[in-house]
Amino acid sequence: MKIKPYEETHMEGTILLDNNPFFQSHIEGDLGILITEDGRMWICIDGLSFIRFTPKRKHHEGGNE
Numbered sequence: 001m002k003i004k005p006y007e008e009t010h011m012e013g014t015i016l017l018d019n020n021p022f023f024q025s026h027i028e029g030d031l032g033i034l035i036t037e038d039g040r041m042w043i044c045i046d047g048l049s050f051i052r053f054t055p056k057r058k059h060h061e062g063g064n065e
Contacts, residue, residue, distance in 0.1 A: 006035035015045060 015027040032044040039055040 002037045003035060003039045005037045006033065008032060008034040 010030050010032040012030055013028075015029060015031055017025050017027070027045065029046040030044075032042075032047070034042045039053075041051070041053040042049065043051040
């Protein structure tokens with residue numbers, strides 16, 4: 001099953017990083033997100049990659065597989 005892709009999108013605003021001891025928790029800036037058909041995800045803050053996710057296996061609906 002394919003994931004519905006979400007094209008790279010950027011928006012300006014307030015970014016809150018809850019429970020994070022490494023960064024200031026309140027940032028005014030640009031947040032970018034991208035989700036691909038195979039489930040990979042990328043999130044950036046002010047143009048710098050913040051989170052990259054690659055699934056271990058293909059997406060499945062329901063069940064405890």
